[in-house]
Amino acid sequence: MARNRLYDADVLVVGLGRFGQAAATELQRLGHRVTAVDKDPALAESYVGHLSKVVQADASNPAAVERLRARDFALAVVGIGSSIEASLLASANLxxxxxxxxxxxxVTPEHARILTRIGVHHVVRPELESGIRVAHLMNGKLKDYIEFDDGFAIVKMAPPQETIGFTLGQSQIRSKYGVTVVGVKAPGTDFTYAVPETKINSQDTLIVSGPTELIERLASRP
Structure with missing residues (x-):
């Protein structure tokens, strides 16, 4: 089987803590050639055989990064969270x-700001993002929640009572609430894209997109 070119790049992952190892193993599963680096010999050794290549080295040291031939990698992930200084030095070296x-x-807003200033292309704050996601899920109305920087979100949710037994065209969710039902998933079936003729049943899961505050308004309906 031909490799998927979307996932056919050499990737360097620095730091094999929880975030780094999750990124490394998933990147490897997708088809990337992953070289992982950690300064802890025991931790590095534990991933030998699970990733394309594992190196015990301190990426905060420019000489170590040079020996890794980092310039040959198309992508890099810095997962260091235990030391902001080490994260910044490793990122600067890359x-x-x-x-x-x-x-x-x-791990902090200041950390994120400095990473951006030194030239890191994408900065993520997984703890912050997870906390926001959990806050939206705690009311039990939403099954999953992804928010974007511009206040736009995509969610999975149970159908409001007013939509059950009606098609999307009949319930007029978009005109009433300003959000779009992207798709519908019935139990035991595959996801299907929503069309005006799609009829909603009580056990369905709706995939809805739109402004966060408008989605919350829809989710508050019984």
Whole structure:
């Protein structure tokens, strides 16, 4: 089977904590060739055989990054969270190496701001993002929640009572609430794209997109 070119890049993952190892193993599963780096010999050793290549090295040291030939990687992920200093130094070394697409984990707003200023292309704050997601899920109305920077979200939710037994065209969710039902999933069936003729049943799951506050308004309906 031919490789999927979307996932056919050499990736360098620095730091094999929870975030780094999750990124590394998923990148490997998708088809990337992953080289993982951690300064802890025991931790690095534990991933030998599970990733394309594992190196015990301190990426905060420019000489170590040079030995890794970091400039040859198309993508890099910095998952260091235990030391902001080590994260910043490692990230700066990867920027200096000219890697064209660098992702890094930040643990504080200040950490995120400095990573951006030194040239990291994508900064993620998984703890913050997870906390926001959990807050939206706690009311029990939403089954999943993804929010974007511009106040736009995509959610999975149970259908409001007023939509059950009607088609999307009949219930007029978009005109009433300003959100779009992207798709519908019935138990035991595959996801299907929504059309005006799609009829909603009580056991369905709706995939809805739109402004966050408008989605919350729809989700508050019985």
């Amino acid at each position: 920027v200096d190496a000219g890697i064209p697409n660098i992702w890094a984990k930040a």
